[in-house]
Amino acid sequence: MAEEPRKRRKIVPEPGKRNILITSALPYVNNVPHLGNVVGSVLSADVFARYCKARGLNALFVCGTDEYGTATETKALEEKCTPQELCDKYYTLHAQVYEWFNIDFDIFGRTPTKQQTEITQDIFLKLYKNGFMQERTTTQPYCEKHKSYLADRFVEGECPLCGYNDARGDQCDKCGKLLDPLDLKNPRCKLDGATPVPRETKHVFLELDKLQPEIEKWFHDACAKGEWSSNGRDITGSWLKEGLKPRGITRDLKWGTAVPLPGYEDKVIYVWFDACIGYVSITANYTDEWEKWWRDPDNVQLYQFMGKDNVPFHTVVFPGSQIGTRDTWTKLHHLSTTEYLNYENGKFSKSRGIGVFGDSAKKTGIASDVWRYYLLSHRPETGDTEFVWKSFIDANNNVLLKNLGNFVNRVIKFVNAKFEGSHLPDYTAYTEPAFDSWKEEVNSLLKRYVEELEAVKLRAGLVTVLHISDQGNLLLQSHTLDNRLLDTQPEKCAAVLGLAVNLCHLLASVVEPYMPDTAASMNKQLNTEPLIIPDTWSADSIKPNHALGKADYLFKQIKPEKETEWREMFGGEEAKKAKEEEAKKKAAKKADKLAKKEKKKGEAGGQPSVESVEKGGAQKLSEPPKENGVDEVTEGVHQAALQTS
Numbered sequence: 001m002a003e004e005p006r007k008r009r010k011i012v013p014e015p016g017k018r019n020i021l022i023t024s025a026l027p028y029v030n031n032v033p034h035l036g037n038v039v040g041s042v043l044s045a046d047v048f049a050r051y052c053k054a055r056g057l058n059a060l061f062v063c064g065t066d067e068y069g070t071a072t073e074t075k076a077l078e079e080k081c082t083p084q085e086l087c088d089k090y091y092t093l094h095a096q097v098y099e100w101f102n103i104d105f106d107i108f109g110r111t112p113t114k115q116q117t118e119i120t121q122d123i124f125l126k127l128y129k130n131g132f133m134q135e136r137t138t139t140q141p142y143c144e145k146h147k148s149y150l151a152d153r154f155v156e157g158e159c160p161l162c163g164y165n166d167a168r169g170d171q172c173d174k175c176g177k178l179l180d181p182l183d184l185k186n187p188r189c190k191l192d193g194a195t196p197v198p199r200e201t202k203h204v205f206l207e208l209d210k211l212q213p214e215i216e217k218w219f220h221d222a223c224a225k226g227e228w229s230s231n232g233r234d235i236t237g238s239w240l241k242e243g244l245k246p247r248g249i250t251r252d253l254k255w256g257t258a259v260p261l262p263g264y265e266d267k268v269i270y271v272w273f274d275a276c277i278g279y280v281s282i283t284a285n286y287t288d289e290w291e292k293w294w295r296d297p298d299n300v301q302l303y304q305f306m307g308k309d310n311v312p313f314h315t316v317v318f319p320g321s322q323i324g325t326r327d328t329w330t331k332l333h334h335l336s337t338t339e340y341l342n343y344e345n346g347k348f349s350k351s352r353g354i355g356v357f358g359d360s361a362k363k364t365g366i367a368s369d370v371w372r373y374y375l376l377s378h379r380p381e382t383g384d385t386e387f388v389w390k391s392f393i394d395a396n397n398n399v400l401l402k403n404l405g406n407f408v409n410r411v412i413k414f415v416n417a418k419f420e421g422s423h424l425p426d427y428t429a430y431t432e433p434a435f436d437s438w439k440e441e442v443n444s445l446l447k448r449y450v451e452e453l454e455a456v457k458l459r460a461g462l463v464t465v466l467h468i469s470d471q472g473n474l475l476l477q478s479h480t481l482d483n484r485l486l487d488t489q490p491e492k493c494a495a496v497l498g499l500a501v502n503l504c505h506l507l508a509s510v511v512e513p514y515m516p517d518t519a520a521s522m523n524k525q526l527n528t529e530p531l532i533i534p535d536t537w538s539a540d541s542i543k544p545n546h547a548l549g550k551a552d553y554l555f556k557q558i559k560p561e562k563e564t565e566w567r568e569m570f571g572g573e574e575a576k577k578a579k580e581e582e583a584k585k586k587a588a589k590k591a592d593k594l595a596k597k598e599k600k601k602g603e604a605g606g607q608p609s610v611e612s613v614e615k616g617g618a619q620k621l622s623e624p625p626k627e628n629g630v631d632e633v634t635e636g637v638h639q640a641a642l643q644t645s
Helices: 035-054 070-078 083-100 114-129 208-226 230-242 277-286 308-325 368-377 389-418 433-454 458-478 483-488 490-511 516-526 562-569 572-596 610-614 629-644
Strands: 019-024 058-065 107-110 133-143 155-158 185-189 197-206 300-307 332-338 341-343 385-387
Touching (some): 035 332, 035 458, 083 107, 107 277, 114 133, 114 308, 133 185, 197 308, 208 332, 230 308, 230 332, 300 308, 308 332, 368 458, 389 458, 389 490, 389 516, 389 562, 433 458, 490 516
Parallel strands (some): 019 058, 019 300, 058 107, 300 332, 341 385
């Protein structure tokens, strides 16, 4: 049941209401988001949050930048600044990108806050007290020159597999294999070039294996009740089937939340543990009543949006941590995950200038709503999708302009031109059975739209919006709205206009989650306030004699020749080279796997490093190629770990 509208205010859960807490994956702060990053998390969450509010529901949309970790320290070294300066720079950049895309966060915060420290340390200590933490001795690269342990990314050297001389300690960028820094040939410290030596150090591990039975029970209940995306279910199920393992949650870094244990003064809590706690701390920065959102599972539903790489942090590590505290927590209800959005049959690459990134989309001069529409119509919900310039232009010219834009403009322009003061004529004096049938069809589509958005089927919902708009065009065509109808059957003409204008009002509301500026323009042209999305549409929200505003175009034609111009602007030649290199790399990797399949390598003595443990032994050189689903999923999560570390 749709609820009555509310004025914008500080949002806290309300007893007896449906309270919805919405998060999108916290973007890591050391890069510029590309279109795939945008649609995979923040844009998808924004659509759902706007839908909830357009239904009059009590919803809070929380996001912010994830700022701690190795990658921040590494990037700060590259840019010759402090981690704080780097985070300040990229926080501003991310905020500007999302503002341009019209992402309507209730708060867009940051992780390095007092609240983050307090809440993270509280969870950490409760897990420690409850017996879910274990201290382990690991072997870590140590730089004797500047007297510090080195995270994997701070070690570079020759890849033992392909011989690439600038491989990182966590992964080789040339052959793509995951590595252990102690396996690199001729290793060197990224900071000063000195040769690191292996040295033992202590770290704390979260014993997820002890929590597995409880995590597994929660998972089966939550994914069924919350109707998770299939890829989210599959990835989580694969982890559980393989068996959870202890994961290191401390690192020898300076940039992070302090470990609240004696003897760990030179270490920090790692982002694999505390990144998801950022949702809680950012909410605490939004309101002192944050516990009403995060400690009331009976009255709050948590919806989380992310790309598939981030799934295990949200479905295993974070809920496992919540369970292990023995406190009451609001846990994940619905998980919405996406696959990959690719660019012109290749990959996005900021370093090579391939693809459209968040800070460059506006350079095309195309409104953000058109970008939102195209990205959401190609949201990779069940498989990878492609951004293609020709398709982008066609979507604007042949779908938005000819369907939605044409209908709204034709209706409002007709009222402007034919009725004094643009007053809507009395449409109540005439009706016919065809009108009732038409309204039934619109209501059937409205019901479908609500069901699709409730199930977070965002692409399907957008298709249904256009079907509703189709009904508007069908109404005008089947009853021939023109001067002759006005002259010969003025009462019928008024009735058609009444239905059409009211459909424009409904359309503005169902369009708004996807294209907010377009919806605002429609309501301005209708000279009215937004309509709360109803359960049943009665076609009378705009009354007879209401004065409409002035007609304006919702969309503009894009010239076909822009396709070539934009493709070149966003990495035409580089994209061709990248595809050729990728083909060669795949061929080389295939040959390498065959050549090395039987080769074995003796392991170095001592305990593996804490980061090596996270990589399951960092794909030891003697391992055969991965051939099963569990390995594939694990590999995908390795990528997630690398991206968020």
